Structures are given as structure tokens and as C-alpha cells.
Amino acid sequence: MxxxxxxxxxxxxxxxxxxxxxxxxxxxxxxxxxxxxxxxxxxxxxxxxxxxxxxxxxxxxxxxxxxxxxxxxxxxxxxxxxxxxxxxxxxxxxxxxxxxxxxxxxxxxxxxxxxxxxxxxxxxxxxxxxxxxxxxxxxxxxxxxxxxxxxxxxxxxxxxxxxxxxxxxxxxxxxxxxxxxxxxxxxxxxxxxxxxxxxxxxxxxxxxxxxxxxxxxxxxxxxxxxxxxATVGGDRIDVVLSGGDDVTTVLGLAGRVASGEPYAEGDRVSVPVAGRTRALAELVSALNEAGVEPQDITLRRPTLDEVFLKLTKEVVR
Ligand SMILES: Nc1ncnc2c1ncn2[C@@H]1O[C@H](COP(=O)(O)OP(=O)(O)OP(=O)(O)O)[C@@H](O)[C@H]1O
Ligand SMILES: [Mg+2]
Missing domain, CATH: 3.40.50.300 (P-loop containing nucleotide triphosphate hydrolases)
Known part of the structure; x- marks a missing residue:
């Protein structure tokens, strides 16, 4: 055999x-x-x-x-x-x-x-x-x-x-x-x-x-x-807000550079982006102009957690 x-x-x-x-x-x-x-x-x-x-x-x-x-x-x-x-x-x-x-x-x-x-x-x-x-x-x-x-x-x-x-x-x-x-x-x-x-x-x-x-x-x-x-899209920018930052404002600004729907979770706004560094530069300057000073901004790849959340939330037919 x-x-x-x-x-x-x-x-x-x-x-x-x-x-x-x-x-x-x-x-x-x-x-x-x-x-x-x-x-x-x-x-x-x-x-x-x-x-x-x-x-x-x-x-x-x-x-x-x-x-x-x-x-x-x-x-x-x-x-x-x-x-x-x-x-x-x-x-x-x-x-x-x-x-x-x-x-x-x-x-x-x-x-x-x-x-x-x-x-x-x-x-x-x-x-x-x-x-x-x-x-x-x-x-x-x-x-x-x-x-x-x-x-x-x-x-x-x-x-x-x-x-x-x-x-x-x-x-x-x-x-x-x-x-x-x-x-x-x-x-x-x-x-x-x-x-x-x-x-x-x-x-x-x-x-x-x-x-x-x-x-x-x-x-x-x-x-x-x-x-x-890759199934949950390309890279992400994570913005960690400071106490005074307004989530809605940041989500609005993020929407301008996002390639998909940005979402907020706790004090973090996560933004899917297509053009890695250009999107980062644009978002930083948009935040700057709006007077928003986040604690941290990072560019990262999607995690398996995000794949898991997406797949386990989707309706199964
Ligand atoms: N002996 C059993 N009698 C009745 N239902 C069962 C039995 N064993 C498992 N199930 C049910 O079948 C489903 C699958 O169970 P299983 O133990 O395979 O899940 P699992 O993915 O290993 O979960 P976990 O992450 O909790 O270990 C569950 O809804 C469980 O309640
Ligand atoms: Mg088990």
C-alpha cells in the first residue's frame, strides 16, 4: 500500500x-x-x-x-x-x-x-x-x-x-x-x-x-x-486615544484614509488601510490639524484574533 x-x-x-x-x-x-x-x-x-x-x-x-x-x-x-x-x-x-x-x-x-x-x-x-x-x-x-x-x-x-x-x-x-x-x-x-x-x-x-x-x-x-x-484585509493603523480625545472625531478622520470600516474598541481605534505609510502620514497630519494628540499610533498587520472574530461572528448558513 x-x-x-x-x-x-x-x-x-x-x-x-x-x-x-x-x-x-x-x-x-x-x-x-x-x-x-x-x-x-x-x-x-x-x-x-x-x-x-x-x-x-x-x-x-x-x-x-x-x-x-x-x-x-x-x-x-x-x-x-x-x-x-x-x-x-x-x-x-x-x-x-x-x-x-x-x-x-x-x-x-x-x-x-x-x-x-x-x-x-x-x-x-x-x-x-x-x-x-x-x-x-x-x-x-x-x-x-x-x-x-x-x-x-x-x-x-x-x-x-x-x-x-x-x-x-x-x-x-x-x-x-x-x-x-x-x-x-x-x-x-x-x-x-x-x-x-x-x-x-x-x-x-x-x-x-x-x-x-x-x-x-x-x-x-x-x-x-x-x-x-489576508482574508480580513490588509494592514491596520491602531490609534490609542488619550483621555481627552473624542472617539467619534477620530473615527471620522480615520474614515478619510481607511480602506474599510474603522472600529473603536475601548481606547483604541483600529483602521484598515491600503497604502501603508502614506495612510499613516495622512492620518497623523489629519489628527494634528484637528488638535488630537493620541497616546500612540502604530501600523500593523492583521492578527489571527481578528480573523477569528470575523469568522465566528458571521452568520452560518
Ligand atoms: N457527550 C455529549 N453529550 C451531549 N452533548 C455533547 C457531548 N459532548 C459534547 N457535546 C456538545 O457538542 C458540542 C461540541 O462539543 P466539543 O466538546 O466537541 O466542543 P469543543 O470545540 O471541544 O469545545 P471546548 O472549546 O469547550 O473544548 C457542544 O455544544 C457540546 O455541548
Ligand atoms: Mg474541547
Whole structure:
């Protein structure tokens, strides 16, 4: 059998939870991920991210559609699929009673590593996720962030061809988050295909080669971070107002150089512009003439947050 073109290939997936209202779950979910790439799956709470991950991991059966992972069908070849995936769940899957070290050695043994190899691999991963000091304590005494790191370490005992990670850094402090990012990057470089769901757009922006935006159980946009940013237009000028500045006045002046609708949010007016520096120069002089002295003016590219807000606000038909 040849290598499949898409390591993750899902088409027209539907999943409706009994008792849940119409439209929850997945409603025609499509996803194609190439081997060795990192895909970010983004969406607001309840969009269906965890549902999708559980179906890909064979933990949940779809009502309709076709799904293959690593070339195997999740419905008819679940065992082969499981052999090819690592899963880091939204809720940690480690044993509470065992110590951190025992958990990792156990995962290694379950994955058929010889005992000395399982041990040295465990030490290596404890070190990488800054868990060496607490390795001898039972997991019941770990903080949420420590559990999450241990959970990720466990899934990396044997580098799987496909890694599914559901919100890998929720509840982690910035240093631990950076360690997780580094681990995901290393895995992808070694050829693992990664699907990660996240609520942190910055995380997707940094890690993902491509992003799928999920809304109400369907992918509503897909592309590289740059492609998605381009969908909300070109550059922006942000004007941070001083206490005395009038929002309406600034919005009016901004309208003269804007290429789209400027908007105000708190003490900030954001203006989409086409001609970068010329628009900036014109706006600065217009503000000057009107006697407006803002705290700050910056020229920037759109952020993924803006893409996310636009897509999650738009009406879905
Ligand atoms: N076991 C279940 N029974 C009934 N409804 C469910 C069940 N699991 C999920 N749902 C509903 O299906 C929808 C999708 O849930 P899912 O957990 O996939 O979303 P999510 O995108 O992972 O959200 P979050 O960001 O909160 O993790 C939600 O409306 C949720 O309430
Ligand atoms: Mg979820």
C-alpha cells in the first residue's frame, strides 16, 4: 500500500449527540492534513474540536462521513489507527496513584520498549518537561500544569506517526507552554503529523503550518496563518486615544484614509488601510490639524484574533 496523500483525511463527518440541541456536534466536517505538517484546529467553545479529535482517535463513532488516519479507516480499521496515533486529551490520562516516573516507564513498557530503554526515555522526558524534581511523587499531588506536561511526555515515549493534541497548553504558565511548543515542533521535524486544537491564537500562529477554523461543527476557513490574515484585509493603523480625545472625531478622520470600516474598541481605534505609510502620514497630519494628540499610533498587520472574530461572528448558513 502506498503512503496516503493525506495523513488525516476526513470528509462530510456528522455527529449528533443524543439529547443535545439540533446543530451541536459535527455538521459536515472536512479536514485534510498532509504528512509531517502541523495543523491547528481553532474554534470557540462548543464548536466541535474535541468531538473531531475523539472521532479521529477512534474514541467516538461518527454518524456519517468518511475518516482515515495514517491510511486506515477509523470505522473498520480502528486497531491499526490506534497503533499509529498518540493522543493528548483535554483531560489528563495519567494514573493518579503512580509517581510521574512510574507513569512514564509504564507507558514505555506498554509500548513494548525494553525496560532499560523505557527507563532512560522516561528520565529524558522528565528532564525535558522540568519534572525531574517531582518525578518520585504520586501524580495525585501534581498541579494541573504538571499533569499536562506529564501527559504530553507520556504521549512522546514513542514518537507516533500522528499526534492528536487537544488544547495542549491550557492551564500552563508561559515557561511550560514554551516547552510544549518546542516538543511539538521537534516532533513535527522528525516527521510526525500533528493536529492540535487550541484556544490560543498565538499558539496556532506560531506552531501551525495551516489552520482550520471550526464553527458550529464545520470548517468555515482554512489556510496558512498569513492566508487567513489576508482574508480580513490588509494592514491596520491602531490609534490609542488619550483621555481627552473624542472617539467619534477620530473615527471620522480615520474614515478619510481607511480602506474599510474603522472600529473603536475601548481606547483604541483600529483602521484598515491600503497604502501603508502614506495612510499613516495622512492620518497623523489629519489628527494634528484637528488638535488630537493620541497616546500612540502604530501600523500593523492583521492578527489571527481578528480573523477569528470575523469568522465566528458571521452568520452560518
Ligand atoms: N457527550 C455529549 N453529550 C451531549 N452533548 C455533547 C457531548 N459532548 C459534547 N457535546 C456538545 O457538542 C458540542 C461540541 O462539543 P466539543 O466538546 O466537541 O466542543 P469543543 O470545540 O471541544 O469545545 P471546548 O472549546 O469547550 O473544548 C457542544 O455544544 C457540546 O455541548
Ligand atoms: Mg474541547
Amino acid at each position: 502506498g503512503r496516503p496523500e493525506f495523513t488525516i483525511d476526513a470528509e462530510g463527518v456528522r455527529k449528533r449527540y443524543p439529547k443535545a440541541p439540533e446543530g451541536t456536534g459535527l455538521n459536515g466536517f472536512d479536514l485534510r492534513v498532509r504528512a509531517g505538517s502541523v495543523r491547528g484546529l481553532l474554534g470557540p467553545n462548543g464548536a466541535g474540536k474535541t468531538t473531531a479529535v475523539r472521532i479521529l482517535a477512534t474514541l467516538l463513532e461518527a454518524d456519517a462521513g468518511r475518516v482515515s488516519v495514517a491510511g486506515f479507516d477509523v470505522a473498520t480499521q480502528a486497531r491499526q489507527v490506534r497503533r499509529n496515533i498518540g493522543l493528548v486529551g483535554q483531560y489528563a490520562a495519567v494514573d493518579e496513584v503512580l509517581t510521574g516516573r512510574q507513569n512514564l516507564v509504564m507507558f514505555g513498557r506498554l509500548n513494548h520498549l525494553p525496560s532499560p530503554v523505557a527507563r532512560s526515555r522516561a528520565e529524558e522526558l522528565l528532564e525535558r518537561f522540568s519534572l525531574t524534581e517531582s518525578a518520585g511523587r504520586s501524580v495525585a499531588t501534581y498541579s494541573g500544569g504538571m499533569r499536562r506536561r506529564l501527559d504530553l511526555a507520556a504521549s512522546l515515549i514513542v514518537a507516533p506517526p500522528v499526534l492528536l493534541v487537544d488544547e495542549p497548553t491550557t492551564g500552563l504558565d508561559p515557561a511550560a507552554r514554551a516547552e510544549v511548543w518546542e516538543a511539538v515542533r521537534e516532533l513535527a521535524e522528525s516527521g510526525t503529523t500533528v493536529l492540535l486544537t487550541t484556544q490560543y491564537l498565538e499558539e496556532a500562529d506560531r506552531l501551525a503550518d495551516r489552520i482550520s477554523m471550526l464553527r458550529a461543527g464545520r470548517v468555515v476557513a482554512e489556510g496558512t496563518p498569513d492566508e487567513l490574515k
